[in-house]
Amino acid sequence: MELQVMISMLATSYLVSLQIFAFTLLGAIPLGIPIALGRLSRFKPLAWLMTFYISIMRGTPLMLQMFVVFFVPYYVFGITNPPGFNLTACIIAFILNYAAYFAEIYRSGIQSMPRGQYEAAEVLGYSKPQTFFRIILPQGAKRILPTMGNEVITLVKDTSLAFSIGVAEMFTQGKGLVASQRNMIPFAICAIFYWVTCLLIEFLLRRIEKRLDYYHD
Amino acid sequence: MTDVTRAKIGTPAVSATNVRKAFGSKEVLCDISLTINHGEVVSLIGPSGAGKSTMLRCLTLLDTFDAGRLCYGDIEVCAPSVGTDGSETKAEYSKKAMREARMRFGLVFQNFNLFPHFSVLRNVCDAPISVQKRNSQEVEAEARKILDELGLTEHADKVPCQLSGGQQQRVAIARALAMNPDVLYFDEATSALDPKLTADMHALIRRLAGEGMAIGIVTHEMGFAREVSDRITFLFDGQIVEEGPAQQVIDNPQDERTQRFLAHSVD
Numbered sequence: 413m414e415l416q417v418m419i420s421m422l423a424t425s426y427l428v429s430l431q432i433f434a435f436t437l438l439g440a441i442p443l444g445i446p447i448a449l450g451r452l453s454r455f456k457p458l459a460w461l462m463t464f465y466i467s468i469m470r471g472t473p474l475m476l477q478m479f480v481v482f483f484v485p486y487y488v489f490g491i492t493n494p495p496g497f498n499l500t501a502c503i504i505a506f507i508l509n510y511a512a513y514f515a516e517i518y519r520s521g522i523q524s525m526p527r528g529q530y531e532a533a534e535v536l537g538y539s540k541p542q543t544f545f546r547i548i549l550p551q552g553a554k555r556i557l558p559t560m561g562n563e564v565i566t567l568v569k570d571t572s573l574a575f576s577i578g579v580a581e582m583f584t585q586g587k588g589l590v591a592s593q594r595n596m597i598p599f600a601i602c603a604i605f606y607w608v609t610c611l612l613i614e615f616l617l618r619r620i621e622k623r624l625d626y627y628h629d
Numbered sequence: 630m631t632d633v634t635r636a637k638i639g640t641p642a643v644s645a646t647n648v649r650k651a652f653g654s655k656e657v658l659c660d661i662s663l664t665i666n667h668g669e670v671v672s673l674i675g676p677s678g679a680g681k682s683t684m685l686r687c688l689t690l691l692d693t694f695d696a697g698r699l700c701y702g703d704i705e706v707c708a709p710s711v712g713t714d715g716s717e718t719k720a721e722y723s724k725k726a727m728r729e730a731r732m733r734f735g736l737v738f739q740n741f742n743l744f745p746h747f748s749v750l751r752n753v754c755d756a757p758i759s760v761q762k763r764n765s766q767e768v769e770a771e772a773r774k775i776l777d778e779l780g781l782t783e784h785a786d787k788v789p790c791q792l793s794g795g796q797q798q799r800v801a802i803a804r805a806l807a808m809n810p811d812v813l814y815f816d817e818a819t820s821a822l823d824p825k826l827t828a829d830m831h832a833l834i835r836r837l838a839g840e841g842m843a844i845g846i847v848t849h850e851m852g853f854a855r856e857v858s859d860r861i862t863f864l865f866d867g868q869i870v871e872e873g874p875a876q877q878v879i880d881n882p883q884d885e886r887t888q889r890f891l892a893h894s895v896d
Contacts, residue, residue: 536731
């Protein structure tokens with residue numbers, strides 16, 4: 413098989429990897445907020461529940477979580493999975509897992525805010541949601557950006573786990589090609605795809621960091 | 630400042646009556662009463678641990694009194710609830726009154742607590758617009774006027790970290806003034822300022838009082854308190870041990886504890 417054909421096959425399945433990546437971020441970035449706030453809630457049962465959730469999500473393999481999401485509808489509820497459900501299941505599992513990690517990062521950001529910011533907002537009459545969205549969140553976002561960048565880059569490579577429930581993402585395709593072509597070149601191409609993606613993300617993160625660099629506290 | 634406010638000069642803007650506060654078994658405020666009238670500058674002085682900060686935190690609703698009454702003008706923020714046997718028990722706060730009272734006072738924090746991610750102008754405008762729901766153009770025009778008066782015209786679009794300590798404090802004052810408060814509190818008004826800026830601060834505080842604002846200052850700088858205040862309240866171990874016209878309390882203290890404290894404070 414010619415190199416060009418291999419590249420174009422891998423590029424097509426790369427789009428699936430990108431899909432997992434993008435949908436996971438789209439879902440997990442907002443979902444992490446209520447989890448973090450619940451974890452910090454003064455209503456103890458909610459805080460315990462969220463602590464438990466985070467513990468399970470971080471303490472068990474993502475691959476196992478994908479199996480659960482993928483097989484539970486069939487084995488527990490007897491629902492036959494519709495075609496293409498494996499990609500959906502994969503994205504759901506990724507969102508649930510990454511939201512737990514993001515929640516902990518958000519928590520670190522929220523807790524690093526000086527008390528004086530809350531007090532200033534309170535004296536000025538801001539409501540709790542206003543304080544969070546106008547004062548805490550924008551400053552917290554800047555503080556957690558480097559840590560978030562780390563997770564986002566990890567996510568790029570974690571998409572390769574999707575092969576375990578049969579999602580035809582790039583690495584699944586790469587392994588197939590390695591087996592059928594009996595050479596390692598597809599792996600090298602995959603590596604380049606992953607690396608270039610991460611380079612792009614690093615570049616983007618640097619731009620955002622620069623944009624938020626207009627103040628320091 | 631409106632003429633309505635000026636007309637109120639001499640009437641109480643804030644009054645705390647027989648308030649108490651304890652942390653565990655330690656009584657921090659024991660049966661204190663304090664009133665600040667419109668147009669009056671009152672300083673609360675005393676050694677560290679006397680309860681000055683606790684008093685200020687409770688007055689600004691960052692903390693609550695255990696017992697007693699707190700009123701901002703006609704708003705009763707907390708009042709003693711009467712128990713079944715007729716005895717007075719814990720102070721009861723009304724959420725609604727707290728919300729309304731927050732519009733009646735401003736606080737300039739010791740370390741200012743400006744919002745670092747907002748420009749100077751936004752620091753001043755944000756609360757009036759998003760909390761008081763006022764028209765944003767009007768608020769901005771008014772904010773620019775306040776910034777002009779405080780000599781911050783050319784700093785409106787900077788962020789707080791680009792300003793000096795004295796400038797940041799003036800932004801904090803502008804932020805408080807934009808809410809049109811009746812009472813303005815200062816936590817250590819001059820600890821961040823050099824002599825020139827301290828003089829400016831003196832002039833500003835007197836001007837605001839002249840316009841009918843009630844000013845409450847918590848400080849341990851006797852010199853400044855003596856110059857700027859109409860009245861001084863001396864707090865010691867959670868009790869008011871001396872209170873009166875500024876010069877009298879500083880220059881001719883009656884209470885033995887005040888005498889000892891003033892003898893040790895070198896200005």
